[in-house]
Every structure is written in C-alpha cells, then in structure tokens.
Amino acid sequence: MKLPRRFFQPLATGAPAPFRDLPVKLERMIHFVPPHNDKVRARVPELAGTVDVVLGNLEDAVPADQKEAARKGFVAMAQATDFAATGTGLWTRINALNSPWILDDLFTIVAEVGDKLDVVMVPKVEGPWDIHYIDQLLAQLEARHGVKKPILVHAILETAEGVANVDAIACASPRMHGMSLGPADLAASRGMKTTRVGGGHPDYRVIADPAGDAPRASAQQDLWHYTIARMVDACMANGIKAFYGPFGDFSDLAACEVQFRNAFLMGCAGAWTLHPSQVALAKKVFAPDPAEVAFAARIVAAMPDGTGAVMLDGKMQDDATWKQAKVIVDLAKLVAAKDPDLAKVYDLG
Ligand SMILES: CC(C)(COP(=O)(O)OP(=O)(O)OC[C@H]1O[C@@H](n2cnc3c(N)ncnc32)[C@H](O)[C@@H]1OP(=O)(O)O)[C@@H](O)C(=O)NCCC(=O)NCCSC(=O)C[C@H](O)C(=O)O
Numbered sequence: 001m002k003l004p005r006r007f008f009q010p011l012a013t014g015a016p017a018p019f020r021d022l023p024v025k026l027e028r029m030i031h032f033v034p035p036h037n038d039k040v041r042a043r044v045p046e047l048a049g050t051v052d053v054v055l056g057n058l059e060d061a062v063p064a065d066q067k068e069a070a071r072k073g074f075v076a077m078a079q080a081t082d083f084a085a086t087g088t089g090l091w092t093r094i095n096a097l098n099s100p101w102i103l104d105d106l107f108t109i110v111a112e113v114g115d116k117l118d119v120v121m122v123p124k125v126e127g128p129w130d131i132h133y134i135d136q137l138l139a140q141l142e143a144r145h146g147v148k149k150p151i152l153v154h155a156i157l158e159t160a161e162g163v164a165n166v167d168a169i170a171c172a173s174p175r176m177h178g179m180s181l182g183p184a185d186l187a188a189s190r191g192m193k194t195t196r197v198g199g200g201h202p203d204y205r206v207i208a209d210p211a212g213d214a215p216r217a218s219a220q221q222d223l224w225h226y227t228i229a230r231m232v233d234a235c236m237a238n239g240i241k242a243f244y245g246p247f248g249d250f251s252d253l254a255a256c257e258v259q260f261r262n263a264f265l266m267g268c269a270g271a272w273t274l275h276p277s278q279v280a281l282a283k284k285v286f287a288p289d290p291a292e293v294a295f296a297a298r299i300v301a302a303m304p305d306g307t308g309a310v311m312l313d314g315k316m317q318d319d320a321t322w323k324q325a326k327v328i329v330d331l332a333k334l335v336a337a338k339d340p341d342l343a344k345v346y347d348l349g
C-alpha cells in the first residue's frame with residue numbers, strides 16, 4: 001500500500017502532477033462515436049457543443065479488422081475539432097488490457113493527441129492492479145510526449161470480479177475520474193440469462209401473494225439496482241463520479257428514460273448515449289427538475305448557514321435536507337452555466 005504522501009506524486013519523471021481535485025464538469029452524457037465509420041465521424045464537428053463528452057470508441061463494436069482504422073479515425077477527429085473551445089470533453093475507450101490492440105491504442109493516441117485528451121475509458125477493469133498498470137503507462141507516455149495536463153482514467157464496471165473489487169478500483173489512483181456500469185459484459189460475466197444491452201427483463205419480477213381468485217399483481221424489477229448502488233457508493237466515497245452505461249434498444253426511448261432516471265436519482269452523473277436519439281433524453285434526465293430546484297433553493301435560503309430545523313410546506317428541513325438541496329442547486333447552477341434556456345427556468349440569479 002502506497003503512503004498517503006506519495007499518492008499524488010507523478011509516476012514518471014516529467015509527467016504532469018495528478019489533479020488534487022477533479023475538474024468540475026457537466027457530464028450528462030458520454031456520447032459514443034465509432035471512429036472507423038466515416039459517415040458518423042463526419043458528424044463530430046456538429047456534435048461538439050451539443051453533447052458534454054465525445055468519446056471515440058476503439059473497443060467492442062469495432063470489428064477486429066477495423067481497429068487500426070478506428071485509432072486513425074480518432075486521431076483525425078481529435079485533430080480536426082477544438083473540443084475544449086466548445087466546453088466538450090474528449091475521451092477515448094481503449095481496448096481491453098489483455099487484447100492485442102491496447103499498446104498501439106495508447107502509444108498512438110497519447111503521442112498524437114495526448115494534450116487534447118481528457119479521459120481514457122478502460123474496459124473490463126477487474127481490480128486496482130489494472131488501474132495501476134494504466135496509471136504507470138500513461139505517466140511514462142505523458143512524460144515522453146510532453147503532455148501538460150494529466151489524462152484521467154474512467155473504469156468500466158463490467159465483470160463479476162470488477163464488482164467484487166469496486167471499492168479498491170475507485171481509490172486505486174488520483175487519475176480516477178469515475179466509473180460506468182457495463183451491463184452487457186457484466187451480464188455475460190455473471191452468467192445472467194439475458195441478451196440485452198442494459199434495461200430490464202420481463203421475466204425478472206415479483207408477484208403478490210395469492211388472495212382468493214383475484215389476479216395476482218406482478219411487477220418487473222430493476223436488474224441493475226444492486227450494482228449501481230455499489231458503484232455509486234464506491235465512487236462517491238472516493239470523490240469520483242458514477243455513470244450508467246449503455247441502453248442498447250434505440251427503439252424504446254421510454255425504457256431508456258426510466259433506466260437513466262433511476263441512475264440519476266441514485267447518484268449517477270450521466271449515462272452513455274450511443275445514438276443521436278438518446279442525447280435529448282440524457283439532457284432532460286440528468287438535469288434536475290425545475291420544481292425540485294425551486295424547492296431546493298427555498299431550503300438553502302431558509303437555512304443560510306445550513307444548520308437548524310425549519311418547516312417548508314409542512315415538511316421538516318434540517319442540516320441533512322440542506323445538504324441534499326445543495327446537491328441539487330449546485331448541479332442546477334452547472335447546467336445553467338451551459339444551457340441558457342434552463343438557466344432562465346431555474347432562475348437562480
Ligand atoms: C449502431 C449504429 C451503427 C447505428 O448507426 P446507423 O445504422 O447509421 O443508425 P441510424 O440510421 O439510425 O442513424 C441515423 C443518423 O444518425 C447517425 N448516427 C448514428 N449513430 C451515431 C452516433 N453514435 N453519433 C453520431 N451520429 C450517429 C447516422 O450516421 C445517421 O446519420 P444520417 O445518415 O446523416 O442521417 C451507430 O449508432 C453506432 O455505431 N453507435 C455506437 C455503438 C457503440 O459504440 N457501441 C458500443 C458501446 S455499448 C458497449 O460496448 C457495451 C458495454 O461495454 C457493456 O458491456 O455493457
């Protein structure tokens with residue numbers, strides 16, 4: 001175990017010092033772009049500014065014979081657009097640590113566009129040892145290529161072993177930006193009997209006790225509640241961010257919205273968007289409801305120093321509800337700074 005005072009030391013001579021605190025950014029959606037697909041890549045300049053994060057995906061969903069094209073496409077799209085100027089994050093998802101592509105992914109991307117890259121998403125993270133490896137390698141590459149700003153690391157929680165080690169992953173390095181749930185790989189790793197990318201399953205349900213001949217009420221349950229709860233606790237305990245991952249059924253926006261909203265209410269900062277149709281949904285869900293913001297602002301105003309107990313609309317407010325209100329007001333301010341329409345609706349001054 002590393003000594004606390006050494007935790008923030010750069011891991012290579014000449015590498016930038018890790019951030020002490022995560023940059024505060026609005027990340028309602030991590031928008032996936034397949035960089036080997038020229039048609040979709042051509043839309044990236046118009047996407048910048050309309051999504052919070054553009055991610056060039058090099059891993060699953062890119063055919064093995066297109067890996068090199070995806071890597072080159074990502075470098076081209078990173079060079080062609082000034083993402084920072086539009087307040088859009090630039091991320092990439094590299095191939096898995098045990099794949100034949102990971103070294104070329106990192107060697108090429110840090111060399112070519114390391115200064116433009118905000119976050120590297122690492123798939124199939126099993127434990128802190130995976131983060132330590134990436135941490136060291138990134139430091140060496142940053143030093144070699146004179147990268148000035150530390151590149152952050154985002155882990156995908158998508159194996160049973162990763163879930164078992166989620167707390168250790170969350171605090172493995174000061175580079176940790178956050179984590180996303182990867183429901184498709186996790187389902188396979190766990191031996192779940194599903195064929196979906198996120199969302200529920202009609203057969204995962206509870207049923208009411210029998211009451212005579214009356215039909216028994218039954219309701220579908222959330223397959224992901226346990227994992228999201230574990231992920232949120234591990235992330236928030238370590239000052240990093242939790243995200244719901246992909247929702248693969250683009251034709252079911254209603255179910256996607258419910259999945260996103262459950263994640264939002266449980267503490268997630270955002271979700272992945274895989275198709276343009278999901279972007280508006282993520283913007284709607286991962287910004288607080290205006291009525292909730294108005295009530296939260298009243299709580300904060302009624303308890304200026306955050307202590308005591310007051311009644312608002314018949315509901316008791318105290319130090320703990322003040323803290324909840326602060327979460328909502330702070331997020332609303334972050335959203336308002338980026339979205340003039342919502343700024344008017346929130347009216348936070
Ligand atoms: C899945 C897709 C290949 C579908 O693309 P397409 O067939 O082109 O769909 P549409 O005809 O409906 O597209 C309409 C227009 O929108 C553009 N488009 C499509 N997708 C995107 C996008 N992601 N960003 C920007 N623009 C997009 C099309 O070009 C059409 O444009 P036009 O013709 O001008 O009207 C494609 O959506 C895609 O590749 N999406 C990303 C898929 C992906 O990254 N999957 C992997 C992530 S999920 C995962 O890995 C699982 C996870 O790890 C886990 O384990 O859970």
Ligand SMILES: [Mg+2]
Pocket residue numbers: 060123158182184185
């Ligand atoms: Mg996956």
